Amino acid sequence: MGFLTPWFLAGVAAVGLPVWLHLLKKHRNVPQPFSSLMFFERRTQSSIKHRRLQYLLLLALRSALFILLALAFADPFIRSDKPQAIHGRKMMVLAIDDSFSMRQGDRLQRAKDEAVAALRGLNSDDRAQVLSFGAQVRMMSDVTNDAAGLRAGIQAIKPTDERGSFAELSRTLRSIAQSAKMPVEAHLFSDMQKSELPSNFADLRLAEGIVLMPHSLARKRDPNFTVENVQVPRHVYGGGKVRVQATIAGFGTERATRRVTLMLNGREVDSKSVEVPPNGRATAEFMNLEPPYGFNKGEVRIDSGDSFPADDTYLYSVDRSDPRNVLFVHNGTDQRALLYFRTALESGNESEFHLDAATTDQTGNIGLSKYAFVVLSDIAAMPGNFENSLREYVRGGGSLLIALGRAAAARTRIPVFDEMIRESRYSGREGERFQTAAWLDTAHPSVGKAGEWEDVKFYQAVKVDPGKSRVAARLSDETPLLLDKQLGEGRVLVFASTFDNISNDFPIHASFVPFVEQTAQYLGRVDNRQANFLVGSYLELRNAKEQGASIEVLDPKGERALSLEEATKAQSIRLASAGYYEVHRPNGRKELVAVNPDRQESDLDIVPQETLTLWENTAHGVGSSGEGGAGDRKPREFWWYVMLAVLAVGIAESLLGNRHLAVEGSDKD
């Protein structure tokens, strides 16, 4: 509350006048002599307290009169936190938040109940529409003034696993305002979660004519524990135990100990306690997960003991299968490259590849289709049918890695790659007579995570005409070191040196192993996608080879998620619910995808009132950039209410004062 003309409040000092008249002029306590008290009665008039009470009442009325007059002239006003409802014809929008956090307690039901109650403000010439929103906005009813239809739309709202987005709601409201061409009164029923705010406040902008009326269902931030994330490899090859790392987060919580349980296929595998710091995170690590072959459904649970148990479980999926084979073709005398490459490829417990070595002589009857990719290590010559087989293999989707050394340099053309070899460059081992990898294309999958190669010395490199291939690395003399070329459905990667620690000392550097791993994953088309998906994200369904093929997706309820047309055409699918999705691909591959709600919904912190006020003010053209404050709201003056009170008090004072004057007036008779 404030005053537009506060100086008039000085008039309150005039209240001293009636105070002086009534109270300071005290009744005489000095006895006045009178001839006889014979005709005075003590009982009747002994206590003049009720008389004093009348005088006090008159004093109060007169004091109130002065105060109210001063107040009225000071022109008081209030800024209401609640926006004013629209009078006249309007479009009422009932937007109900059905995001994941609304599953807490009975929030969604209360939101629906309040929305039904808000329908009472619908007049006969108004229109209304019911929306529900999470990450997307859904129209739950037509634009109508049929209260029954609107109620039905409200009751049809079900909780979702989506993350809420006020920005999406604002965009929808702007669209509605543009099409409605009348004032829009938007009632927002939500728990006003802070995480639903966009990073850019301008995305909340409301159009002129929109009155936002928030109905918050949460008064304070409730503490909440959740399993925020689970790190587990999506694919496991071979035997052995799998490491699982779970992150337990507390939002608005005190220090507490929580029991974390690892589940696999409905059975408890392991359980341990972790101490979560105040409003912090803790990690629980399990080293004894042994998933069986095939797809496995897993969970990590906590005993949170809070009011939001829906986020106490995190789903994951693990697929165990045999390692994939890689064919390493070399000449019989070169064992060093095989050794280094095999060691690098099969390093780690979860290597998805197994190396099969063969000499050029042994390639005659090898079926290449079973191999993830093939490595040609400094091959001088190979049987012609093998090169043809390789070419067909690559065109059909296979991958080939060719390492060039002294033997390969004798050729004029790189097999399968079909680019010319210009020369073979040699550098001495002493002094500065070696090359280094001066430039690396970190966007290339083979190089991206391999670190820097500054310390790697290249003594020999084969200069290859890059042609139409992509150069992913160059030596200091500009010699292309790593080339990548698409051939049909497959690709060929050429390394212009060897892996034998002779032409270079690459194998003894730390960057060699990740180079080999990444190259193997790249060539072997290993699915390195995240093991877990969030609700609202998209799952890619097909690549170029699978266009037109039918892909079947079963949602967590076991129902088909794609229509017949979508099954043959959809490139991706939006993961709308939490749970396990089964993807059946045309080549018979099956995929199990675990989908979890976005854990930002687990932070139950609510939007500050000031932010809500700014949001409301965006409809008036201010606050779009976060500027302006609560003072931008139009003040509501209420001086005329005060004047009404002055009138009432004045009448009461006159009546009571007249009563006293009548007594005095009779004295003059």
Add this chain to the structure above:
Amino acid sequence: MLQRFLDPRVLASISGLDLVAKTVVDGFVAGLHRSPDFGFSQEFAEYRAYSQGDDLRHVDWNVFARTERCYLKRYRGETNSQLLILLDTSASMGYASQPVTKLDYARFVAASLCYMANGQRDAAGLIIFDEDVKNYVQPSTRQGQLFRLLHAIEKAEVGTHTDFTKPFIHFQNFLHRRGIVVVISDFYEQPEVIIRTVEPLRYHGNEVIMFHILDPQEIAPRFREPLLLEDMETQTKMEVSPEYANHEYRRRIDAHIEALRDQSKRAGMDYFLMDTSRPLDEGLREYLAVRQGRY
């Protein structure tokens, strides 16, 4: 000093009422009192021709029988009545809401009456009382009686509380001859008690006149705010409100005055209320005029 209570203006005013100068056979100033008995005086003075309107009781019928003419006998001699003034000097008589206290006013009245009686050679006496007899001046027509009366009036001071019963018993001893008894008081007692106490004075053939002296603030108090009042006789304190004083008190004092008037009339006594805010001559003139009209 003694002349203080004899305001020439007052005396001149009341002297015009044909009261003072006449010494009559009946021995009383016309209009002041009624002779209890004609032919009261013992000494024949003269005959006077009858004039229309004269009292036929004084016609000498023997002379009429002989002469067939009406003549009135006129007598001369000592005072044939007395005036006895009973002056209340209780504490309540000292009240005043204006410059003149009730006692002062009463003393003016008493002095005027004494002067009038002395002027017509009636014996005037004075008893000053409160709860007891404070002073007594025996009625007499001797030389210096007026001086003695005025002196006694001058010396009268405010006394204690009022008690009609006790002194009035003693009054019987002072009434040796019939005459007029004038009681000047504020009569703060129950009317029944007052009448019961005063009425016996009539049994000896006296005419009793009660002059009720009240201050205007006693008749119609004007309190603008609650006051703490103290009874001048009992020293009792009481907080009073203007509303009560302006309504209930007035009703009561009016009832008291009315009761006194009625009961004194029934008892054959005369009653007259005198407001000290009224000029003395005005009050006396009014009373004497009323009395003259009555008789």
